[in-house]
Amino acid sequence: MSLKYEVKSNEKLGRYLVAAKDLKPGERILSDQPFVLGPNSDTSLVCFNCYLPLISKFLVCKNCAVAPICPGEGCTDQFAKWHSQQECNFFRNLKLNKGTNPMTLVQNVGSLLVLRAILKRDFNHQEWQLFMELETHLDRRRESDVWDFYDNTVKFIQSLGLLENGQNKDLVQKICAAIDVNSFEVRGPPIPAIGCAEVLRGLYLRAALLAHDCIANTHVSINDRNELVCHASCDIKRGDPIYYNYTDPLKGTSLRQQHLMIGKYFKCTCARCSDITELGTYMSSAICPQCKTGYISKNASVWICNSCGKETEPSVIEHKIQCCVEKLEVINKKDEKDLEEYIRNVLLVLAPNHYLLLDAKQRLAGVLRDTINREPRPTKKLMRRKIELCREILPVLEVLSPGICRTKAITLYELHATTVQLAKKMFDAREISGSTFVDELLIAEKHLKRSLEMLVIEPGNSPEGELCAKALEEYRALKLTLAKVIDGIHAQGKTYESESVSENVPLHPEVD
Incomplete structure (x- = not known):
C-alpha cells in the first residue's frame, strides 16, 4: 500500500508531513506503534509491567527482584506488557553489581520513560536515530526552570551507570526534551471496578512529525493496543501540510499560545x-x-x-x-x-x-443529561434547555473543528437523544401530531447519522467507541420507531406529510 504522506522540511516547521495524494474525511493516513510509552514525570506509582496504578502494595519481578509489579495474581492478560526481557536483565545486573533495590525505582518512577528510551539505544539503533532527530528546543529549555526540574532524572540515570565513559549528561536532558515536545497523552489501563488510571505519555516517531495548526485537518486516536491512528478529518489536497492541533480548540487564543510556548x-x-x-x-x-x-x-x-x-x-x-x-x-x-x-x-x-x-x-x-436519564419523568423544560445548549455549542465546533471531531460527535449524539426523548414525551401526551413526531425523529436521525460517521473511526474499547456501539443500536431502534409511527398514520387512513417543524424552534415552548 502506497504511503498517504511524504516528509518535507523547512525552517519554520522543521520536518513535517504533507499529503502524498488527495485525502478524504475519515481516510486513514498513518498508524504508529510507540517508540516508548510510560508514566509522566510527576506520576504516582504504577506497575512497571502493565502501568496499572499501584495504590497500596506491590510485588517485585521474580527475575530481576527490582521492578515493582502488580500484587496478587499479577498483571491481567488484557493489558500490554512493558517490562521487557532486556530491561529485566539490565535491572538484574544492577541488583547483582550495584545492590539496587526496588525502592530506588519506586522513588524514581517519574524517570521510567526516560530510562526506557535510553535502553532503546542498544536494541533498536534505527528507531533510536530517528528519535534523536526529533525537535527538542534544547537551547530554550536550558534557560528555563524545566532544566533544573529534570536534574533528578539526570542524577538517577547517572546512578545506574548509563552515562559512563565520558558521555555528556546533556543527553538525558535532550531525551527529556524530545519526550516533552513530541509525546501524546495516552489513557493508562484502568483498575477494574474502580476506573482509576494514570495518564501516560507515548512517543510516536511518525506522528511526532505532524505539524501544528489550531484548525487541524486530522483526527488522532489511540487504541487499546496503544497504537496511534491518524485519520483525515476533512479534505486534504495533495501537497498540503498534515496538521494536528496540539492544544484544546475550545480555549481562547491567549491560553492556547501560552500552552504552546511553555510546552512546545x-x-x-x-x-x-x-x-x-x-x-x-x-x-x-x-x-x-x-x-x-x-x-x-x-x-x-x-x-x-x-x-x-x-x-x-x-x-x-x-x-x-x-x-x-x-x-x-x-x-x-x-x-x-x-x-x-x-x-x-x-x-x-x-x-x-x-x-x-x-x-x-x-x-x-x-x-442536565444526567438528570434527564436519572429522573423517571424529566420535565420538558429540562429537555428543551439541553437541546438549546447543544445547538449553541455546535456552530462553534463547526468553525473551530471542521469535519470529524470527537466533541462534535458527542454533542450531536446528545442532541439526537434529547430530541427523541422530548418528541416521544409530547407525542405520548398527544401534544403533537404523528406527522410532527415523525419530523422530529427525522431531525434526530440526521444528528445521529452525522455522529456515527465520526464515532465509527474511534477505537472500540474507548468511551467514544463504546458510545458508537450504543449509537448504532439506537439508530436501528430509531428507524423501527419511524416505520411504526408512519404505519400508524397510514392505518388511520392518512398520509405522512411533513409539518416543516423548524429545527431551531423547540416544540411547544411553553414551560411545564
Missing part, C-alpha cells in the same frame, strides 16, 4: 491565532462596555470594538474577564442552578461564545 516553545501564527475574532467566533471577546452591542477583542495591547470602533482600557476589561475566570473556578460545576446563574451573569460581560461560557454550557449540558 513556539508561537502559533495560524489563521485562527492571527484573527482577533478567532474566525468570527469571538471566543476571547467581551461585550463592549460603551456601545453595549458590539464585541471588543484584543488587538496587540488594545481592546477595540467591532461595532463602534472605540477602545476600552485594557485593565478594565481584563479585570472583568479575570473575575469570570475566578468565579468559574469556585462554583459547584455539578450543580444546575450554579451553572445557570454563572451563564446568566457572565453573558452580561462576555461574548456569547466566549470559551468560559462554552465551558460552563458543556458542563451544564452534562448535568
